[in-house]
Structures are given as structure tokens and as C-alpha cells.
Amino acid sequence: MALDTAILDRLREIVGSEHVRVAPGELAAFARDATPLFHAVPDAVVHPADTAQVSRILALATAEKIPVVPRGAGSNLCAGAVALRGGIVLVLTRLNRILEVSADELLARVEPGVSTAALADAVDAVGLLYPPDPGSRTVATIGGNVATSAGGLRGLKYGVTRNYVLGLTAVLPTGEVIRTGGRLWKDVAGYDLTRLLTGSEGTLAVITEVTVALLPKPATTRTGLAYFPDLAAAGRAVSRVLHGGVVPATLEFLDRRCIDAVERYAHLGLRTDAGALLLFGDDGDESTVDAHLRHIAEACTAEGAVEVTTASDAAQAEALLTARRCSLPALSRLGALTILEDASVPRPRLAEMVERIDAIAEKHRVTVATFGHAGDGNLHPTCVLPDARDTDAIARAEAAFADIFAAAIELGGTITGEHGVGSAKLPHLAARLGGDQLALLRRIKAAFDPAGILNPGKLGS
Amino acid sequence: MALDTAILDRLREIVGSEHVRVAPGELAAFARDATPLFHAVPDAVVHPADTAQVSRILALATAEKIPVVPRGAGSNLCAGAVALRGGIVLVLTRLNRILEVSADELLARVEPGVSTAALADAVDAVGLLYPPDPGSRTVATIGGNVATSAGGLRGLKYGVTRNYVLGLTAVLPTGEVIRTGGRLWKDVAGYDLTRLLTGSEGTLAVITEVTVALLPKPATTRTGLAYFPDLAAAGRAVSRVLHGGVVPATLEFLDRRCIDAVERYAHLGLRTDAGALLLFGDDGDESTVDAHLRHIAEACTAEGAVEVTTASDAAQAEALLTARRCSLPALSRLGALTILEDASVPRPRLAEMVERIDAIAEKHRVTVATFGHAGDGNLHPTCVLPDARDTDAIARAEAAFADIFAAAIELGGTITGEHGVGSAKLPHLAARLGGDQLALLRRIKAAFDPAGILNPGKLGS
CATH class of the missing domain: 3.30.70.2740 (Alpha-Beta Plaits)
Incomplete structure (x- = not known):
């Protein structure tokens, strides 16, 4: 269904003509996200500037029963940002200001269109750390990170996006603007809507501002790499590390096929005779990090690592990290x-x-x-x-x-x-959650979105 | 309204006669929680043994529109466990098994009636740490902790209960049993019901099993104490500590009246001429903790502390902590x-x-x-x-x-x-959340509890 002219005019009135795109070429550019095999052309692509505009668009969409698919950078990997039922793709990249970074309160307040890397860099510049680091960090937006509770390489020690979201401004599908949580580590006034919206994949509300918790930047970061005959040995080494009381920031693995692909792609001098590669690292005070790296190296050796290397400087650490970072491009080349x-x-x-x-x-x-x-x-x-x-x-x-x-x-x-979950995994969700929980998700979705306009065909459908 | 005999008989059939209490003296014992000024006598006190019994009780209660108030140890401080509208007080203390402590997976699985201290002790015995430590920890249950997302003394560094709940088994008011989350740090399949139930104060579902994340036990814990002329100076010292890149495990304060009350109560030799007392502490590797304690002591001195003491051993640390721990009993004596x-x-x-x-x-x-x-x-x-x-x-x-x-x-x-929030703060909730968010809470409540039987008159009312 194409949107009728009256509705397009109302959208133009809200955001300005230049921010409502309907030309076929422009619609095609927003027909996919980063998920292969999923494709659907929206009826309009709308770029709002602020919370008030988002509110007016959603109220209109609910009144007129028009699907709305919120979108950040479009780096979603499960077709969460594909407009399966047409309607409006609501692109939030114009909301891209870092509103505040407070070293005193260890928090930052940002609009959803800021990229994860831009936020991380801005807080790094004042000696702070935003720990979540999804692989897509240079591209993906904080809004998308919150919508998916994005993880990344530091999950075990630092947790995921959910652990850092303190407060949200969000627009309900019916147009009301709510502010959940705030600037506080401890706040139990009401149901935890901050965490319910985090990971709700744009199906419950549109996030227009995010307050995240920060940490002081660790003094030192160190990295190492171990080769094992097989993944079972690498798994045992990880267990041994943790039993020793150390929870490292980084513990990444590549299987034999990945090692092979990465080496053919990047010529890093990796050992292609190994069955598994374990990349490890930690951050913190220098003496602690040194002790932890020694402990990890010993655990790897004790569990049969055929070779263990610890980077002696930042450049060497960067080279080791490249092995993990280029896994996906290396595999893509095959x-x-x-x-x-x-x-x-x-x-x-x-x-x-x-x-x-x-x-x-x-x-x-x-x-x-x-x-x-x-x-x-x-x-x-x-x-x-x-x-x-x-x-x-x-x-x-x-x-x-x-x-x-x-x-x-x-x-x-x-x-x-x-x-x-997006669209790609929705068929598998019942097997994970069971029918009663799936029915409950649908009732929660309806409590937020009575007309079912927000990202239909995804979570809560 | 008293429950009619047929309903009492069905309850007795579910849990056994001895676990359904209706004698006035027994009802009176469950008419209060730890909140002064709130009091309501239930119609029955029921002690189920397991998830299946809870499910049958709730299905019955929904069918018959009987209020059900879940209760752990009754240490709630906002009348969250008072049966304002009569009905059944559902006491979960028979579900009191520690089902599993896994050092390999850094998690524990427990029933809701286990006390926080019992869980903490059980994991401590195998070299692990359950970080949340609400003041009521020796009495309060994990179920109650999850229901309120209980905080405690280590909030800034370690977070609160919500940060440690990995998975829940919960019974919906209509009787369905759902399992949310699980044993995983990273799991984004579905809305985050684990966190939505955490802090929902027994108004959405009855929790019958909890999986919590654990950490390795820190090697060292150290404690210190500083006196300031006023709280403003203590506050500046806290800011200086954090700006220096240290997030300590403990940063507790007492105002002048508290210092006075504690000293009169416990004769600890506190300086009653001070305007504020700051108790600080940290845990971790020995060298790091030593450096952090030095940094904190220096920050206190730089901001005008009139005296700074660092405990030289565990006994002295315990004595310092007593000042904070006995604040409430000391004030109660006044x-x-x-x-x-x-x-x-x-x-x-x-x-x-x-x-x-x-x-x-x-x-x-x-x-x-x-x-x-x-x-x-x-x-x-x-x-x-x-x-x-x-x-x-x-x-x-x-x-x-x-x-x-x-x-x-x-x-x-x-x-x-x-x-x-409980009953005690419900009148203040609209001022904090606004009318739109309050209306949304009610719709979420209805999505879980269509008959409105679960802890009525609390959150979601």
C-alpha cells in the first residue's frame, strides 16, 4: 500500500519536505538492513529531528494504522529494521548529539543517532570508559544498541548494553513521551521500563534520548593469544582461568576454519595447524593486569596450549586483535x-x-x-x-x-x-520461550502499541 | 471478606491442611511487614511447597477473584507485603533450597525463600561472591530481594540485585509457569521479562526460582573512615575519589545526628564533634586495594577531613563497619x-x-x-x-x-x-513518573494479571 498524499503532506508538515523521501531510489536504499535474504521496500522514509516530531509522527501512524519501523544505522543482523509490512521507515540519525558527558556523575546523555564509537571516543577523551563494544561499533548507533541490548567482546567482565542504560526518553506508539529511569544507579520507582525497552527491538516505543553509565578508564590494557589443539582444550583453559578468580575483559575464540580464513585473508602469520585460537586480554591497574595475564597464560599452557604469546606493546596487541576483528570479512571472502x-x-x-x-x-x-x-x-x-x-x-x-x-x-x-530476534529468528522464538511466554509478550506489546503499528512482524507479533 | 469454606478446602487440598492458616492469631502474625503504620489482616495465610502448588493457588485465585500477596521474610519497608485488600498471604519460605552453586559457570540457582545471607555464605564457601548486600540481608529472602531489586552498600561498584539476576521461574497470576532468561550472560531472545519481573514487587508474577550471577571472591577487602566538618566536604571527597579513577565498593555516610545516636548507642569512640562521617572500603587484589585506600584517604584529607583512619586488620574493619550497620537500631532507640x-x-x-x-x-x-x-x-x-x-x-x-x-x-x-514503592509510596509515584507512564504501568499490570488479584493496591494499581 502506498501512503496517500494527505498523509505524506502531514508528514512533510511535521518534519519538513526534504526529510520525507518517497522516490523509488531513496526507498530502495532503506529496503534492507545488514541481514542477507531480507528485503522490503517501505512507502516512505522519514527523518525526524527531535522527540516532538517523533511523537507527532507516531500519533499520526497510530491514528491511520501505518506501520513504522525505527532505524538507526541499519546494521541489524536479524532483519529487525526491515519494513516487512511497508509503511514508514523512521530514521533517527538526525538525532545525533552528545548532550552531556559528566565525569562527576559517571554518565553520558546522548541522542539515539550517535554511533557507539563516537560515544566511546567522546568519553575516552575525558578519561572515561563506555564498556559495551559490539563488533559494529563504528557504524551502529546507540539507539540501535539499546534497542537490541547489544553485546560485544567484553560481556563477561563488563556486561552488555542493558547494564549501562540508566534512563531513556521514549515515545509510545500512541504519541506520549515518557522518561524512564534517569541519572541514578538506584531507582526502583515503578516497573523497570528502562530495561524492558532495552532489547525490545523497536517494537514497544521509539527511543529518542539515552543516559548511559560510564566507568573510569582503566590504566592499562593487555592482550595475548594462545593456540590449542582443539576447542575443548581452549574451553578447559577458560574454565581454569575463571576458577583461578580472574574474569578477563576479553576471551575470544576462533575455530580451525576461521583461523584458516583469517590467515588467507590478512596474512598475520597465524598457526593454521592449530584447532582453536584463544584471544585474551584484561584491563585495570598495571600490577593486576600483569598478574592476570600471567595467570591466563599459565592456565592455557596447563590445558595443552601449543603456543602462548603476550603482546609486549600496543602495536603488537593491535595485531593480535586483528585476528578476531577480521574474522567476518575474512569469511565473507570465501x-x-x-x-x-x-x-x-x-x-x-x-x-x-x-x-x-x-x-x-x-x-x-x-x-x-x-x-x-x-x-x-x-x-x-x-x-x-x-x-x-x-x-x-x-x-x-x-x-x-x-x-x-x-x-x-x-x-x-x-x-x-x-x-x-528481528524477523529472521521469530520462527524460532516459540521453541526458546514456550507458548505461554510468547502469548505474554504479545499482551505486553499490545499494552504499548494497541494499533500494532510499531515494527510489526517482529518481537511481540 | 472471609474466604468461604469451599475455597479453603481447595487450598488445603493443594498445599495440605497444615499449610493453610486461618486462626486469628496466625493471621495477625502476617498482618504487617517491617513498615510502621500499615496493618491489614489477611483471610488466609498459605505456605506452598513448590512451583506447581503456587500455580494451582494462583489459577484458583484468578478464577475466584481472591487477592494474593506474595511474601518472603516480611522485611519490606514500604508495606509491599501487607494484604491491604485481604485475601491470601502467600508465604514462600518453604521454597528454601539452594539448588546449585556452580563455580564453573559463576552462578547459583536458588528457591526464593533462601535468605540473602545464606546464599552469600554458600557461595563464599566455594570462593565466590554474591555482591548485592541489602541491610536486611540476614533476614530478607532472595525472592524478596528480586521482587524489590534490592540494593545495599555496594551499589556503585557492583550494582544492585537486578544486575545479578540471570533467570527466573515465575508463575503468572493466571497459573501459567514461565521461565525467563536462564544461565547466560547474553540472551536477547524476547522482551527482558527477567528484569521486568525484578523490582515488580510481587504485582506481576510469583517468583519460584532464581538464577543469579556470581563473581570470584576478591582476595582482599579493606575499610577506612573519615570525619568531615560537614556533608558538603564529604561529598566533595567522594567526587575527588571518583575523578581519580577509583570506584570503591563502599562509600557510606552518616550525618551529625546519626553519628551522635550511634555513639550514644554503641560507644564506639566516634567523634561527635564532626558534621559527617564517611565510611569507605574497597576489595580486589591486594596491591590495587592498598593503592585505592591510599587514594581515598588522600582525597578525604584534601577536602578537609578532620581525621582519616584505615583499619589495619579485619577486627578493626568490623568495628568501623559497626558504625554504619547500627545506624538504624541506634536511631530506633531515640x-x-x-x-x-x-x-x-x-x-x-x-x-x-x-x-x-x-x-x-x-x-x-x-x-x-x-x-x-x-x-x-x-x-x-x-x-x-x-x-x-x-x-x-x-x-x-x-x-x-x-x-x-x-x-x-x-x-x-x-x-x-x-x-x-509498595503501598507506602504509591501516592508519590505519579509525581515521579507522570500520568502517561503510570497509565502504561497499569496496562502492563493488566497484561500479566487480568483479574487484578496479585498484590492489589501496589505497583500497577
């Missing part, structure tokens, strides 16, 4: 279509889960390489297909991922650790 | 009725808030002493009345607290940092 997935299992079952993934991939005759966060059990099995138009191979990949999600649930895990 | 309140303001406004509290107390001719958490801006103004039956003085105390909550909101704070 084929024409790369499907990056996301599942979590309890940490001690990580190696078992990767074995299951390998067996599932073999069964469905697809190539799956796995990397991820060994500290918190969050894996990114990544399927690479040689031909993006091979519908048979795509179907086999989808069948493999269905089996992978079922295996994650069977091992006590979940279908998404940090990317979200 | 009169016949003690009303302990709870409000939060942004940390830099703490001293200003205490000045406002003093002025408000003077205006209403009541005595208010204030202690609390200087690190997170959470204050406990405590009103002591000489005569528990002096209705005029009680009315003046209530008027003073209304002014105190208004002042907290005006300074960017909240009406409750960690005790909850």
Missing part, C-alpha cells in the same frame, strides 16, 4: 553469500556446541565456521555459500541454522545472544 | 516510632539534599537523621517520634516525607532508591 548467526550456550558447553555445529553443517552440506565470545558462551556460526542465487544451498543453510538453534536450546542456551 | 525512608539524588547533590531534609524536618517540627550510600546518592532519612500514638506528630512526619520526596524529584532524583 563465498558470495555470508550468513552470520548468533547463539549462546552455557560456557562449559561451548566446545560441545561447536562440535554439534560442525556435525550439523556436514549433515546439511554447508560450510560453517565459528568464532565468538568464549567467556560468555556466545557463538557466531557463520555460513558461507559460493553462490548467492543458489536457492537450494540457501534452503540447506536455513535448515542447518534451525538445527543449530535447536541444539543451542537443548544445551541450555538461546537462539540469540546479542543480535536480536 | 524514640517509640522510627520511620526509615529511602530516596535517591544524583551523587553531586547529596549534601544539598541533606540540607533540604534538615530544613523540611525543622519546618514540620520532626527529628530526621540521615545516613546512606554516598557513592550512589541513595539516602535514608529516618524520622524518630517519641510517641507512637501521637497522631499529630505522625501526620507531621508524613507531611515531611512528602516534602522530602518532592525535593528528591526536584533535584533529579527519585522517591525510592532500593526499598520499593
